[in-house]
Amino acid sequence: MAAFEGYDMTALTALLHEDAIMTMPPFDLWLSGPADITGFMTTLGASCAHSRLLPVRANGLPAFAHYKPDPEAGGFAPWAIQVLETSEGRITGFHCFLDTKRWFPLFGLPLRLEAESDQLQKGV
Numbered sequence: 001m002a003a004f005e006g007y008d009m010t011a012l013t014a015l016l017h018e019d020a021i022m023t024m025p026p027f028d029l030w031l032s033g034p035a036d037i038t039g040f041m042t043t044l045g046a047s048c049a050h051s052r053l054l055p056v057r058a059n060g061l062p063a064f065a066h067y068k069p070d071p072e073a074g075g076f077a078p079w080a081i082q083v084l085e086t087s088e089g090r091i092t093g094f095h096c097f098l099d100t101k102r103w104f105p106l107f108g109l110p111l112r113l114e115a116e117s118d119q120l121q122k123g124v
Contacts, residue, residue, distance in 0.1 A: 001064065007049040009038045017090040024080070024096045037094065052076050056107050058083045065109045066096065076113040078104050 003011035013034045022031040022040070031037050041048065053064040063083045067076035078100035085093030097103055104111060 001053050005051060005053055009042055013038050015091050017087060017092045020092050020094060022094040024098060026098065052113055054109065061085060065104065065107065067113045075115045078111055081107065
């Protein structure tokens with residue numbers, strides 16, 4: 001979680017198994033191996049920098065509700081449910097399900113997060 005939220009690709013790469021895969025339904029995206037996954041994350045996926053994650057479980061697996069920064073409205077907008085598959089302490093599968101209107105309510109997740117500065121101003 002810290003590696004992703006801090007967008008620390010060195011730390012994220014260290015967590016990935018050598019044959020890790022990343023998918024992003026409904027897109028036709030299938031990445032294999034740390035170089036392809038972190039390569040994607042530092043180019044097309046770079047808009048995920050400064051995101052926030054909330055831990056959840058999906059089908060018994062560790063997962064995260066992923067919220068991306070929302071420059072227009074402020075705070076963070078829902079982006080995906082990220083489901084992780086692991087083996088021997090490393091990530092073997094990283095699957096990002098993007099249908100947030102369907103999945104977030106099923107997990108009881110808020111449809112947006114306020115920026116930390118907004119929460120501080122409200123005394124949260």
